[in-house]
Amino acid sequence: MGNDKKQKQCPDAQFRFAMSEDGMKLGVSRYFPPNGGEEPSVELLRRQVAEAGVSLPIDEDAAHQIIEAVKSKGEIKRIVLVRGIPAQEPQDASLVALGNLDYPVFPGDRFARKHEAKPAQAGQTIDGKPLEPKKDFTPKDIAITMGDNVEFDPLTETYVSQAWGMAIFQEGVLSVEPIPHISEDAIQVSGTLHHQDFKKRQITPAQVEKELRDMGVVIDIDTDLLDNLLEEARSTETPLYDQTLVEGKHPVPGHDGWFEFLVSSREETGTEDESGRLDFRDRGSYPMVNPQQIIGRLHGPTPGEGGIDIYGKTIPAHAGRPLKIHLGENVMAHEDKITFASKAKGVVSMERGTLSVTDCLLISGDVDLGTGNVKLEHGSVKILGSIQAGAVVSAPKHIIVGGSVESATVYAGGNIEIAGGVLMPEGGTIKAEGDISVGHTANARLIAGGDVHITNDITNTIIEAEGTLFATKGKGHIQGGRIMTGKGMLVNEVGSELGVATTIMINIQLEGDEELRQERAKLKQSIARVDDALGTDPPEAILARTPKEKRPAVVEVLKHRITLIKRRKQVSEQINQINLRRQEKLAGTKIKVRRVVHPGVTIKFGSTSMAVKQRLEAPTIYWSENKREIAIG
Secondary structure, eight states, X not given: OXXXXXXXXXXXXXXXXXXXXXXXXXXXXXXXXXXXXXXXXXXXXXXXXXXXXXXXXXXXXXXXXXXXXXXXXXXXXXXXXXXXXXXXXXXOOEEEESSOTTSOBOTTOEEEEEEOOBOOBOEEOTTSOEEOOSOOOOOOOOOOEEOTTEEEXXXXXXXXXXXXXXXXXXXXXXXXXXXXXXXXXXXXXXXXXXXXXXXXXXXXXXXXXXXXXXXXXXXXXXXXXXXXXXXXXXXXXXXXXEEEEEEOBOOBOOOOOEEEESSOOOOSSOEXXXXXXXXXXXXXXXXXXXXXXXXXXXXXXXOOBOEEOTTSOEEOOOOOOOOOOEEOTTEEEOTTSSEEEESSSEEEEEETTEEEEESEEEEOSOBSTTTXXXXXXXXXXXXXXXXXXXXXXXXXXXXXXXXXXXXXXXXXXXXXXXXXXXXXXXXXXXXXXXXXXXXXXXXXXEEESSOEEEOXXXXXXXXXXXXXXXXXXXXXXXXXXXXXXXXXXXXXXXXXXXXXXXXXXXXXOOTTHHHHHHHHHHHHHHHHXXXXXXXXXXXXXXXXXXXXXXXXXXXXXXXXXXXXXXXXXXXXXXXXXXXXXXXXXXXXXXXXXXXXXXXXXEEEETTEEEEOOSOEESOEEEEXXXXXXXXXX
16 A cells, blocks of 8 residues: 655655455555654554555554564564454343352352443444444343342452352342351351362362351361361362361250169060061060069159350250159059059059059050050950050960950960950961950951850851850851861851851860870881881891891890880870760760851861751751761751
């Protein structure tokens, strides 16, 4: 750009200019020293640019560089003196993070700046040609509301943190969520630890300690612990969440007053089984005491130990509550009023603060997981509620149940009386050395050393009674299952119109019968082993084929076999005598059914059985000794 002839005629220093092809850059392409005229200067350079028809301003710094270069004969062609104005593309407003906000900020940190919306604006080349923006839309502004722990600095136009925390911009609100959290009781400060802040500066224990002190923490801070935690965060480059940063001391409440049993007592929560698991039902037996025996001692409450919060404030501890013991049946207190003894022999129980010694333990509700199993070493038990599934109840004397029994195990050395039903879909047994009285049964198993009394339905039940089954006061209906008694039955109805398989039988067990049968079976096996070894020939034949040196031993074996055969004969004779007595007893034992026996019922007397093919109306079933068969009368 410029006129060479004019430049030669002008005595002032002259500059020749060159423009880039896109018209956006202008530089000095040649320089002519002054010929007695004005020396090169920034002002001279500015005038000559204007004279060349350039309306855009020069770059002052670049102009100074050019002047210095011409004076020192340096390079001037690579210096851009004037730049065109590029078109301004429209831009929405934005909030720009001044670091990595995945990491925390601290008080005083400038962490964000708002970039205002920029409208579209045309540009201009150096030679005056307009440049239009490529996009054309109205940029959108964003509203930024300062939330918690944030202030705006108008000098730097940045947002400044007022807390140690994580910067969050959500729904137009810019806030810093504090990292440290104080527990409700002000005993602990916890939070997440990072190894660096948003500017990649390493976080130190002193930095964390200062923040805690600024929160008002006055108790000792374990800086070694903080250092270890920060080192762990640095080594893994992973935040450590929910760490305890500083902790006071929780108050320790006092112990309530308690009663120390000085006799074997039930466990409160259960006992361990052989595998080491805790059986919540098995809590041991209710203890038994004798007259004048010390039952236990009352211990008073303790005051507890106070704590301290992070502000150094003492937190008082709750004192334990005293335990009041009320004297129940057959219990007396010694002069010290804390030692209690029994007045009589019986079972020790503690119910609702009342200490008693009784011959009959009273359970006011159900026997379930809450009460645990009920096992007595002495006396009887009366249960006002029911016995729930899985429970065990045992007593040396009698057991009375006001409700029902469901899939439980119940044993009494005397009688068992159950007002409701016995339902055992998941198994269980009711066993009494004496009598059993039940309202109704279903899928149950009853074993009685005496009689069994059942008022209503007997459904799919197994009954074994050495005495008599009585079922006539209510429905008295047996359907399904197996009923075996030793002294007969008196019932209303057996079986059903649908032909449900039902077995009723008389099986008289005499003393020594089972033991003799087991002995005879063992004798038979022993004789068979000898026969397998020596054969069944006469002794003379066995000895004749036995080598001479082995005959003494074989003689002893043969003698033993003779002894076994003699004993087997004696046992068999005793069993025959028992069978004769059984036949005599069978002859006097009857099954009386007041209404009907349905087809599908099997009747057994001893080993003899009879299948009922047709309805039997009000039959009396007995054993005919003359015919040696079951008879219907």
